Amino acid sequence: MDEATVRHVARLARLELTDAEAKRFAADMTRITEYVSALANVNVQGAEMTVHPVAERNQWRQDEPAPGVGREQAVANAPESEQNFFKVPPVIE
Amino acid sequence: MHELLKLDATEVARRVKAGDVTAVAVTRAVLDHARATEGRVGAYLHVNEHALEHAAAIDKGDKSGALAGVPVAIKDNIHVAGQQTSCASRILESFVAPQDATVTARLRAAGAVFVGKTNLDEFAMGSSCENSALKQTRNPFNLAHVPGGSSGGSAACVAARSAYLSLGSDTGGSIRLPASFCGVVGLKPSYGRVSRYGLVAFASSLDQVGPFSRSVRDAALCMNVLSGHDDHDGTSARRPVPDYTAALRSDLKGVKVGVVPGYIEQLPNREVADACTRAIEAMRALGAQVVEVKLPNADHGIAVYYVVASAEASSNLARFDGVRYGLREPAASGIEQYFRTRGAGFGPEVKRRIMLGTYALSAGHWEEFYGRAARVRTLILRDFDRAFEGCDVIVGPCAPFPAFKAGEISDPLSMYLCDVFTIPASLAGLCALSLPIGFDASGLPIGLHVQAPAFAEDSLLSISHALEGALKQQVDRMPKIA
Numbered sequence: 001m002d003e004a005t006v007r008h009v010a011r012l013a014r015l016e017l018t019d020a021e022a023k024r025f026a027a028d029m030t031r032i033t034e035y036v037s038a039l040a041n042v043n044v045q046g047a048e049m050t051v052h053p054v055a056e057r058n059q060w061r062q063d064e065p066a067p068g069v070g071r072e073q074a075v076a077n078a079p080e081s082e083q084n085f086f087k088v089p090p091v092i093e
Numbered sequence: 094m095h096e097l098l099k100l101d102a103t104e105v106a107r108r109v110k111a112g113d114v115t116a117v118a119v120t121r122a123v124l125d126h127a128r129a130t131e132g133r134v135g136a137y138l139h140v141n142e143h144a145l146e147h148a149a150a151i152d153k154g155d156k157s158g159a160l161a162g163v164p165v166a167i168k169d170n171i172h173v174a175g176q177q178t179s180c181a182s183r184i185l186e187s188f189v190a191p192q193d194a195t196v197t198a199r200l201r202a203a204g205a206v207f208v209g210k211t212n213l214d215e216f217a218m219g220s221s222c223e224n225s226a227l228k229q230t231r232n233p234f235n236l237a238h239v240p241g242g243s244s245g246g247s248a249a250c251v252a253a254r255s256a257y258l259s260l261g262s263d264t265g266g267s268i269r270l271p272a273s274f275c276g277v278v279g280l281k282p283s284y285g286r287v288s289r290y291g292l293v294a295f296a297s298s299l300d301q302v303g304p305f306s307r308s309v310r311d312a313a314l315c316m317n318v319l320s321g322h323d324d325h326d327g328t329s330a331r332r333p334v335p336d337y338t339a340a341l342r343s344d345l346k347g348v349k350v351g352v353v354p355g356y357i358e359q360l361p362n363r364e365v366a367d368a369c370t371r372a373i374e375a376m377r378a379l380g381a382q383v384v385e386v387k388l389p390n391a392d393h394g395i396a397v398y399y400v401v402a403s404a405e406a407s408s409n410l411a412r413f414d415g416v417r418y419g420l421r422e423p424a425a426s427g428i429e430q431y432f433r434t435r436g437a438g439f440g441p442e443v444k445r446r447i448m449l450g451t452y453a454l455s456a457g458h459w460e461e462f463y464g465r466a467a468r469v470r471t472l473i474l475r476d477f478d479r480a481f482e483g484c485d486v487i488v489g490p491c492a493p494f495p496a497f498k499a500g501e502i503s504d505p506l507s508m509y510l511c512d513v514f515t516i517p518a519s520l521a522g523l524c525a526l527s528l529p530i531g532f533d534a535s536g537l538p539i540g541l542h543v544q545a546p547a548f549a550e551d552s553l554l555s556i557s558h559a560l561e562g563a564l565k566q567q568v569d570r571m572p573k574i575a
Contacts, residue, residue, distance in 0.1 A: 009451050014432055015435050015439070021441070022095050029452065033449075036399060039469055042393060049468055050467070050470040077415075078416075078417055
């Protein structure tokens with residue numbers, strides 16, 4: 001995997017990488033994806049995807065209000081808040 | 094060391110209930126001991142300054158809970174109301190949990206006393222605990238060695254006698270591997286058996302919370318408290334919870350023990366192999382029938398796991414963006430803030446997994462990586478279904494070697510290979526535990542991996558209890574640090 005691919009994936013993942021990190025991850029991910037590529041040789045004919053280990057179905061309950069985390073608690077860990085709202089830098093110019 | 098620290102949780106709870114000892118006395122013994130040993134072991138990220146008040150409240154109030162007055166430690170990726178949940182990451186270093194996780198609330202209701210929060214590989218990603226961004230934890234049996242990971246602090250504190258029980262989380266082996274390295278019992282419950290509400294998610298189709306303990310009966314006692322349905326976790330199972338302590342037995346008559354040919358014979362570390370062989374002989378002597386079982390696709394476990402777990406992690410960790418909690422790196426725009434916060438807040442292994450997972454799910458690579466891994470995962474599930482038609486449990490080594498030296502493994506792929514024996518059970522949602530079965534010549538613990546079908550915790554614990562009784566002489570050893 002080349003550094004350009006690493007930069008592309010980092011953009012998708014919203015990760016700022018230093019040059020040294022990009023270089024290191026290019027080498028690491030090349031080795032790891034090579035190792036993982038061995039799965040291409042496994043015969044998976046007739047095997048559905050397992051995305052979840054148990055056959056539990058969606059669980060439903062009545063849509064009734066119940067106490068939850070209040071607004072004050074919800075913003076208690078926020079880096080910045082005002083009047084119980086999360087405060088963020090401008091998103092739209 | 095205080096005499097009380099030589100007891101297990103079951104005996105401590107019995108004495109507290111009977112009024113033979115106070116919760117305050119037990120808690121003080123643990124805190125004093127932790128103070129004396131933590132400088133060298135480093136299991137805790139945070140010690141609860143209210144533990145003694147909490148213990149005093151139990152002495153004055155209700156002592157009927159199953160864990161009345163028992164000091165327990167909680168991995169620092171599980172919420173305890175009012176205490177930090179750092180996940181051993183810079184990005185969450187300042188986070189304070191607004192409420193209890195369901196497992197914590199259950200322990201609290203059972204009378205447990207919270208001693209503190211324990212160290213882990215950042216976001217539970219690692220096999221040695223060295224990926225913690227906040228602290229290095231050492232193995233109580235040899236301080237130059239790692240405790241294993243990711244729940245290294247939770248394993249080390251129980252081994253060092255700085256807690257009677259602890260909680261960890263296990264995604265691919267993060268309870269069982271450190272249990273094996275630290276010579277304690279570590280159980281990963283079946284997927285759905287224990288609520289994950291209040292556990293910081295890593296890989297949601299794999300994560301489970303489970304106990305570390307000094308005895309199998311303590312693990313059973315703790316599982317009685319932890320297990321059961323929770324409305325807050327849509328994956329938690331609506332199944333009855335048996336009394337795990339009542340199911341414990343002392344012989345193995347009529348039990349079929351499965352062994353995978355090659356797992357022990359081909360192990361490069363002969364001391365681990367010999368310890369496993371002796372344990373299997375001990376099971377035979379207790380009346381068990383040993384049968385061969387095949388898991389032809391288990392060899393693909395690591396490749397499947399690092400695709401599936403990383404894919405799920407890349408999605409779960411998207412929530413750490415500097416908006417609602419945790420670190421925020423100032424930036425001119427919202428988008429730039431995401432990049433800078435995540436770049437500064439996550440450590441190298443977490444970034445590597447996010448990158449790998451994002452790649453495996455990205456356009457053009459999805460079918461080749463994620464799709465393929467999810468299909469091979471089905472083959473691994475089918476292998477186990479077939480194998481358990483002929484046996485009650487499957488046993489083998491928990492780790493290919495005993496605890497290695499800190500700094501000894503620096504290559505990420507080599508580190509991933511530590512989990513070769515524990516990953517398949519995670520992919521299949523089974524229950525499994527590591528049971529201490531002896532030591533190598535240098536005095537490092539060796540663990541046996543015991544795996545049972547999903548929701549067969551009763552037979553898993555019962556069979557392990559019988560073997561534990563037979564091996565007691567070889568296994569009962571206090572680390573020097575204690």
